Amino acid sequence: QKEVEQDPGPLSVPEGAIVSLNCTYSNSAFQYFMWYRQYSRKGPELLMYTYSSGNKEDGRFTAQVDKSSKYISLFIRDSQPSDSATYLCAMSRSGGTSYGKLTFGQGTILTVHP
Amino acid sequence: DTEVTQTPKHLVMGMTNKKSLKCEQHMGHRAMYWYKQKAKKPPELMFVYSYEKLSINESVPSRFSPECPNSSLLNLHLHALQPEDSALYLCASSPLASGAQYFGPGTRLTVL
Numbered sequence: 001q002k003e004v005e006q007d008p009g010p011l012s013v014p015e016g017a018i019v020s021l022n023c024t025y026s027n028s029a030f031q032y033f034m035w036y037r038q039y040s041r042k043g044p045e046l047l048m049y050t051y052s053s054g055n056k057e058d059g060r061f062t063a064q065v066d067k068s069s070k071y072i073s074l075f076i077r078d079s080q081p082s083d084s085a086t087y088l089c090a091m092s093r094s095g096g097t098s099y100g101k102l103t104f105g106q107g108t109i110l111t112v113h114p
Numbered sequence: 115d116t117e118v119t120q121t122p123k124h125l126v127m128g129m130t131n132k133k134s135l136k137c138e139q140h141m142g143h144r145a146m147y148w149y150k151q152k153a154k155k156p157p158e159l160m161f162v163y164s165y166e167k168l169s170i171n172e173s174v175p176s177r178f179s180p181e182c183p184n185s186s187l188l189n190l191h192l193h194a195l196q197p198e199d200s201a202l203y204l205c206a207s208s209p210l211a212s213g214a215q216y217f218g219p220g221t222r223l224t225v226l
Binding site: 034043044049088090094102104105106 | 145147157
């Protein structure tokens, strides 16, 4: 079983839809949770960063972390064709021998069609 | 400035060549990373430098040799690579060796 599970999709939605992306994880030591957006042949771009449980909103993006369920989500409101990309969840621990190591999900391919 | 820069953007090399990838950040971050990414896969960690010291080496073959000359620069020296080493090589940095990492655009490496 992978430490972080993410449905690879692909996910196809019409423009203006609300998109929900999710990851589950098994290691309760994860404390930092991130969402990255990666366009084809480019480096990952940090979208959202949260520490421990809770919600965070930034424009059209909302990140949620539920540590009790080991479940994180990213919501995209009013989706645009420019949101078409691969979305990667990532998480890391504080301290220990894996200090500094990000554990990624497999990535979800999203297409927003006009 | 919230940017990590990488050079070159593209690199084609033969199996007997020696080349280097360069990464630079001016955000005052004290941790820097090298990742390798194959198509349709997430990035795989290769090395972590924390305060200019190598803190994690993920059992990377010795044909990849990292170097951190100062807190802003990170190099990856390449020698005697194999065709299966062809990939996107990503550099990242973070304020400390925990939390969010900021990635550069990557170097697309092709080994012939």
